[in-house]
Amino acid sequence: MGPDDLLLLLTHHWARDTHTYPIEDQRLTVAAIMLMAVYTGCRLGELTDASKGRAAYKDPLQGQDDVKYEGQEPWEDLDDTDYIEDDDGIMDKEGIEDDHGIDSLSRRYKVLCYEDIRLWIVQNPKQGERDLLAMEVTLSHHKGANWKLKPCVTPSLLQSVLS
């Protein structure tokens, strides 16, 4: 996938797409995710919640080669738990405003949050032109970030340490 593909997809997404989203806010989200993904090369698990352990989403594509996206959309299925609010996930909003409250808040999902993004207004290096916007994004939840360090001891190494 290259720049031309991206441009084609985004143009289709904004101008020609006849599919609907559960709410059209999601159209912006999808476009933003696509841009973040191509500009960082991150895995989608860093931007979206790919954790398991909930009712699996029924992929309408499974076992079908020629799919038509005309049937029921996944969010119309009342049994799909993906579209239900997680009660245990509601953040405790009391006491946020005090100095210590912020530390007690924890991230519920290992995805990109607002604190990972730093938006800057920067003076234009070219004199007389308008200020520029810049954005720093820190990605820290990549695959393998949680792997524990496992010292591996080969027989020859063990021998050299013991000797």
Add this chain to the structure above:
Amino acid sequence: MRYSFLIAICPKLTCVYRTTFLFREEALPILCPISHILALAIRDDAFKLDGLTSAEPFFTTNLQPPMKAMKVHWKLSMLKAPIFRQVVRSADGLQTSEHKALRYSTFAYYFDRLGWGAGFPEKLTSYCMRRGTGNAVDGLLYSPLLCIYTYIRLGATTTAVRDQIMRHDPNSGIFNAAYLNEKVRFDVQAAFLERPSNDGLTRAFTHMSITCNPCAPTNVPEEVMDALPPDPDIVYLEKQQEDLFKTIQKKYGFLNRAKGTESGKKY
């Protein structure tokens, strides 16, 4: 001797766990990551400063020396909230959740549907994007004779930076094994003939969308379907079925009475 043990585990300890990317404005709004994030933040009302309900203030600032840059702060309550959030059902119908992150499967559904709608011949997955980025920033892997050329054409990085971007362990070779575009992004023919290649064909052919026609309809319109003559095979089979039904009706009266008989099985 003990040091050798330490050295053996050290490469794993020095692994980079956080990577920071810098984004800048893009002249084309459709490609500008900052505009998109800004729009999401305005929707979420995530700015610490109240009353920022449009993007205009961000584009009309005029910083004066000595202030070179200004950081935009988020609301404390928003810091731990995911940027991309899921749509959930509520009493008022569907709405964006305040804290639930967008599910991967939901995005995969949107994305594949988009690729299908845009006419991509292959199933569009999230790794298409990652692979595309990896191949775009990769460049100095080719033989020394060719790398100057690739470097100029594609503005690529070194192997070390590529592994940092892709968050691969240095020298692990994962990129070469799993991500390198199967279509060779290089005009080997021209390289062998020792002449520059600038026909742009290589570039066009290593992209996924080369056969795409976004204007092509996704379904056959009904009037076209109606105008088509019936399939001769199906007409023949339907005739056979009708004949058989008549035979069974004559012989047994009803279909269920013909169960177990030869003609019943055939039907």
